[in-house]
Amino acid sequence: METYINLCSVLFYGSAALFSVFLAVCAILIAISNRYPIIMRSRKEKYFMDPNSGKFVEFPSIYDKSTLHLSVIIPAYNEEVRLSPMLDECIAFLEDRAKDGNFRYEIIVVSDGSVDNTVLVAKKYCKQLGIEKFRILELETNRGKGGAVRLGMLSARGAFLLFADADGATKFADFSKLEQSLKQALKSDYLLEPEVCANQMRIAVGSRAHMQDDAVAHRSIFRTILMHGFHTFVWMFAVRDIKDTQCGFKLFTRKAAMMCFDSLHVERWAFDAELLYIAKKLNIPVTEVAVNWTEIEGSKLVPIWSWLQMGKDLFVIWLRYQIGAWDIAQQKQK
Template sequence: MAHPQLSIVIPAYNESARIDEALERVLGCVTEQGWDAEVLVVDDGSKDDTAAIVQRWMNDHPRLHLIQNPGNRGKGYSVRNGLLQAAGDIVMFTDADLSAPMEEANLLFAALNNGADVAIGSRWLDRARQTIHQPLYRQFFGRCFNWITRTVMGLPFKDTQCGFKAFKRPAAQVIFRLQTIERWGFDPEILFIARKLKYVIREVPVTWGHDERSRISYLKDGMKMLEDMARIRGNSLAGRYDRAIAEMKDTSSMVTPPVVKVRAQAGR
């Protein structure tokens, strides 16, 4: 079978309550839009029946795949694991809550078709597109975190954390091989790496609705993300990214880092 034009990666951890709806909406959108696409759900060591639900869907959808991490490693690890295994010419990831409707991916694809290497969804470029707003305290912490990210990391984007991003495959294969952050703070790192590599990044306003079931804690996870940003800056100042990039350029074939993968088969 020829490789697909598009790969959609969905990181999932204990998503049994909403993975059915997510798969119904994503696979339905693929059919309605006529996309030549595969869908990869990356199970991050779920303790519920997330994997079993995905396997049940796989019986009727041969281009749906389940990748299982070696235990709970974090969202950043899951996204990297999925995107490095994705076969599409365009690869993207979306959160399982689908706060940005899957149809909005067409806006990301348009940016890639117009010369971008990376297209990132944004909740803040056009706030009128927010259908369900976050509580005020989440808006406050989110904007504070984004201001710190812009200041510390030198990232000019209004929204680095939106879980709705697409990449041309060659860019993704390089960026995610250089990624070191495995949990919530991975988004600023991949954008930092992409800018260091001089990839063209476009920020695109997307329709977005807050899901009250969001698991992120702005206090606990926010502190961890600040630590991650300090680590990224430290890696950069120490020249670790530059050395890794030079090593990749010096090798004739770039080897995928030690990301453990298990692709489940339907019916198992």
């Protein structure tokens, strides 16, 4: 009997101590968090250089009306090796589309504080295409992939905005699948009615979920457990109806991009999950589209550590929203 009482006491005081720690963590998170995102951007980062004239030109704003059909935002951190093959494929596809003059596009490469020759590689393409089709946003310090994508999005002119990883793991031709998905959902063609489509809210995300069985077959048991663990965390703390939140190939209408990226807090790897969480909270429809994907050497992700880090980040993101430490800026504006 005495042993039972002692055990109950230990459980009671232990639970009380854990709850106290949890309340303390929540109080600290509320104290140190900005409820709404503060988007930092230096004066230099508001301009891009025309390599043909040497002049600096101010970036436009996503809050302005769209002036072309598609903006492609490519975040790049130390990507001097992988960037060229990706751009070659991307530009070949877009230039083929633009031959008849009814399709206008731009590419924005966002160098996320790169210390290698990423910017020099991008400048060669900028010289060839000109600044109407190709622009480089040079961030003075490394923000993280989410921070780089956001500033690229906020500087874009397109009615539709796509962000695509610099490694070219997703074949750019699969843009047609995402494009068709949005056109069907919007019941309108952004090539004919760009402003009508720009002002609607819709997102199409590339997905590798259909490749999961094959991926499991080639992974170790430990990495497979980690993968399923991460997916479980996404299901618990972010979104439940999207099987692959992390594929770096996502297409937004202009208004959807403005609303989501204006409210984004996370600037590093877990930003995709928060982005889709925000979309869900703002009732923005999201369609998942199967794409072709090939693993490219040189990834900045360290599989075990990165997945564990993102799992922790997902929980903290969820907790901050639940306790009111974070909120969605667009809901405040409403």
